[in-house]
């Protein structure tokens with residue numbers, strides 16, 4: 156069980172540098188990077204502080220919904236007007252004092268809403284913020300595979316740990332507006348973190 160959860164996270168946060176996950180991405184044919192409209196007017200100050208990872212969207216052949224029992228919380232630290240750092244900790248809900256994994260991402264603004272993300276592996280991926288509200292931020296992360304930009308995952312982070320029905324509704328409408336198709340995506344949901 157614990158291994159399965161870890162596998163999922165390694166997959167999701169390929170950025171952790173777990174080689175198993177890297178192999179997965181090499182083996183798997185990933186879909187194209189979604190054409191989303193970047194949110195241009197969000198300042199770094201608005202992203203600063205603590206977030207909870209609430210929903211991850213992955214390309215999948217079959218519609219699928221999964222609840223995950225490991226929680227992921229993050230914090231955004233702003234260096235200056237163009238650079239920020241995100242630190243994400245994973246932990247089991249009853250042992251918040253002991254993170255079971257940490258990922259640090261250095262991010263540099265390329266243009267409003269678009270980020271060059273330095274992974275711990277040393278590779279660079281692209282992050283595009285396309286949904287923002289005071290309590291919600293949605294970004295897509297794309298990398299390169301065989302010379303084309305592919306969809307690694309889309310992540311929705313919330314300020315609050317519980318995913319309320321109104322937040323879920325807001326998220327789905329942003330995803331649908333940006334062309335996400337529920338029948339070809341897999342959702343991983345953290346509703347009780």
Ligand SMILES: *[C@@H]1O[C@H](CO)[C@@H](O)[C@H](O)[C@H]1NC(C)=O
Nearest residue numbers: 233234235236237238239263
């Ligand atoms: C912002 O911070 C980054 C990383 O600390 C640094 O490399 C960059 O030169 C800084 N940019 C400005 C405009 O100060």
